[in-house]
Amino acid sequence: MVDEIDRSKSLADFFDGKRSSGSFTWISDSVLIKRMDRSAFIHHGTHIPLDVLSYWGGRHLDIGDSRPVEMHMAGHSFAMKLTREHMGRTRLFWLSDFSAIIRNRFSDVYTALVDGQQPVLFPILRFDKIDDDHYTLELIDEKEITRDATLDEEDQQDSIVNTRDGRVIHYNSKRYERDPGNRRRAIAIHGTTCFGCGFNFGRTYGELGDGFIEIHHILPLSFAGEAIIVDPKNDLVPLCPNCHRMIHRRRDQVLRLDDLRAMIRGAWHD
Numbered sequence: 290m291v292d293e294i295d296r297s298k299s300l301a302d303f304f305d306g307k308r309s310s311g312s313f314t315w316i317s318d319s320v321l322i323k324r325m326d327r328s329a330f331i332h333h334g335t336h337i338p339l340d341v342l343s344y345w346g347g348r349h350l351d352i353g354d355s356r357p358v359e360m361h362m363a364g365h366s367f368a369m370k371l372t373r374e375h376m377g378r379t380r381l382f383w384l385s386d387f388s389a390i391i392r393n394r395f396s397d398v399y400t401a402l403v404d405g406q407q408p409v410l411f412p413i414l415r416f417d418k419i420d421d422d423h424y425t426l427e428l429i430d431e432k433e434i435t436r437d438a439t440l441d442e443e444d445q446q447d448s449i450v451n452t453r454d455g456r457v458i459h460y461n462s463k464r465y466e467r468d469p470g471n472r473r474r475a476i477a478i479h480g481t482t483c484f485g486c487g488f489n490f491g492r493t494y495g496e497l498g499d500g501f502i503e504i505h506h507i508l509p510l511s512f513a514g515e516a517i518i519v520d521p522k523n524d525l526v527p528l529c530p531n532c533h534r535m536i537h538r539r540r541d542q543v544l545r546l547d548d549l550r551a552m553i554r555g556a557w558h559d
Contacts (some may be wrong), residue, residue, distance in 0.1 A: 310340035310442055316478050319418045322429075325411040330391060330399050334382035335414075337371070342379060343372055346421030352377065360387070360426040361419075363491030363499050367426070394496065395429060415477060427480055427491075431473050438469040472504050472522035485549050487530030502527040505536060507546070 308315045310322045312335075321344050326330070329335050337345065337545040350356065350373040359380075362365040369383045392399040399406040413429040477515045482489045490498030519525065526546065528536065535552075536544040 308340075310338040311336070311376060313338060313341045315341070315344075320478070320480075320539075321416045321418075322477050323414045323416070325398075325414060326389075327402055329411075329414070330395075330402050333384070333388050334380050337379040337381055344416075344418065345379075345381075348421070350379065357422070360416075361423070362426040362428070363489070363495065364493075373464050386470055389430070390496075394489050394499070397432070412512050415479060415480065417480060425480075428500060429473075429477055432475050432501055433474055435469040471521050471525060473503050475525035476500075476502065476527065478522050479525070479527050481527055483485060483529040484526045484554050485528050485536075486530075490527040490529070503530055503533045503547075504528070505533055 312326055314322050316322060321341060323335060326335070333404050345358070348356065350371065352373055352375055355370045355372040357368060357370050360369055360383075367383060367387045369381060369387070371379060373379050389444060395412055401408040412429060413431070415427040415429055417425040417427075419425065472491055481491065481500055483502065484505075490501045493499075501526065507524055532549060532553075536546070536549055538544075
C-alpha cells in the first residue's frame with residue numbers, strides 16, 4: 290500500500306516533534322534536514338535561521354563577509370558559501386552547477402514555480418556534517434521514496450513453488466503491510482548509504498541511482514506476527530539489495546547486521 294503524503298505537516302511533525310527552526314529540523318548533532326522552498330530553486334540558496342547557525346561552525350562572520358563550504362553528493366563536490374548579509378541574516382548560496390541539478394531532478398517543482406504556482410510538495414535537503422567546512426548532501430524526494438517502497442523487503446511468500454520457467458502459477462501468500470512514512474523518515478535520518486558494505490547508488494549510477502536504497506527492519510515484521518510500532522531511528526537501517534538479500538537469505542534465521550559486516554570485512558581482507 291502506498292500512503293498519501295500529508296502535505297500539511299511540518300518537518301517537526303514529520304519527525305514527531307524534533308527541534309525545528311523555520312524549514313530546518315535537527316535529526317542529530319551531525320544531521321540537519323531542510324524542506325526546500327522557492328528560494329532554493331529560484332535564488333540559488335537558503336536563509337539560515339539563528340537557531341541552526343551553530344551547525345555551520347562557530348566562526349563569526351561580519352556583515353558582508355563570506356566563507357566557503359564544500360558539499361559532497363553522489364561522488365561529486367560542490368562549492369557553496371555562507372554569507373552574512375547587510376540585514377544580519379546568514380544565507381547559504383550555491384553555484385549554477387548545483388542549481389542545475391536541483392532544477393533537472395525536480396523539474397515539476399521548478400516549472401510550477403516559474404509558472405507562479407505552488408508545487409505539490411517541495412523536496413528535502415539532508416546535510417551530514419563532516420567538519421565545519423565539509424558536508425555530505427542528499428536530495429530526498431518523498432514521492433520517489435514512496436514509489437520505491439514497492440520494491441522494498443523480500444517477497445515474504447509462505448511457500449516456494451517449483452515449476453518450469455515461464456509457466457503462469459497462482460499461490461496464496463502472506464504479506465506484511467509497511468508504512469512508507471517510516472521508510473521516508475528512516476532515509477532522512479540515516480541517509481542512503483548501505484549500512485552493510487557502504488555502497489551508495491548515487492555515487493555509482495549518478496542521477497538514476499541517487500536517492501535509492503532499501504530499508505531493512507532489524508526485527509522482521511514476520512517475526513513479530515502482529516502490528517508493531519516502528520522507530521525509524523533504531524528499528525530501520527538502509528541496505529543495498531545485495532546486503533539485504535544476504536541478511537534474509539535463510540528464511541528461518543535473519544542475519545544480524547554486525548555479522549554481515551564481519552563477513553564483508555573478512556572478504557576484503559582475504
